[in-house]
């Protein structure tokens with residue numbers, strides 16, 4: 001499921017984040033990728049050990065924690081601390097697939113990447129190119145979002161970032177291991193949850209809504225892996 005989650009970070013906070021990133025030290029994005037990715041990756045990233053990465057990463061995680069739509073869509077179990085990237089001067093990232101298993105920091109074990117996330121931090125008018133292209137069984141989807149908005153998509157999909165030919169594209173990116181490994185099951189739960197929320201806000205029969213809520217939790221109980 002490819003889902004656009006708007007307004008994850010407030011505009012004012014995005015402006016502050018961009019100001020901090022503008023003055024940051026950047027390194028070659030190939031440092032955090034395997035041989036397959038390195039052949040096609042041409043961008044910059046904040047070093048993994050950078051205090052700014054930790055600080056801004058915390059800002060992103062706190063914003064996600066307060067976002068009900070993000071939780072309903074991803075059902076997160078583990079999240080890799082966000083990284084930050086920048087594409088400019090033709091920078092791009094060719095078609096690749098994200099690694100399936102990643103190490104969490106400080107002996108916290110590993111994470112299976114179920115969901116890939118890009119949080120756009122530059123306004124679309126401030127750069128040309130830089131579209132995230134996600135390829136799935138329905139074709140190729142082009143994504144370029146306002147600053148502060150998030151796209152989530154299955155880590156199993158091939159994806160790429162188009163060359164940035166004017167300006168700079170800043171983003172945060174991270175991976176989530178979901179309670180629900182299977183994308184189609186996760187989508188069913190999300191759709192059920194969404195309609196339960198809508199019914200709850202309407203004058204729907206309370207007993208029927210309660211029954212549906214029970215179905216949601218019992219499916220989650222059947223499918224969740226912790």
Ligand SMILES: O=C(O)CCC(=O)C(=O)O
Pocket residue numbers: 085093098118132159161171173
């Ligand atoms: O910059 C992006 O939107 C995606 C980055 C990406 O695909 C990656 O780092 O694996």
Ligand SMILES: [Fe+2]
Pocket residue numbers: 096097098116159
């Ligand atoms: Fe990727």
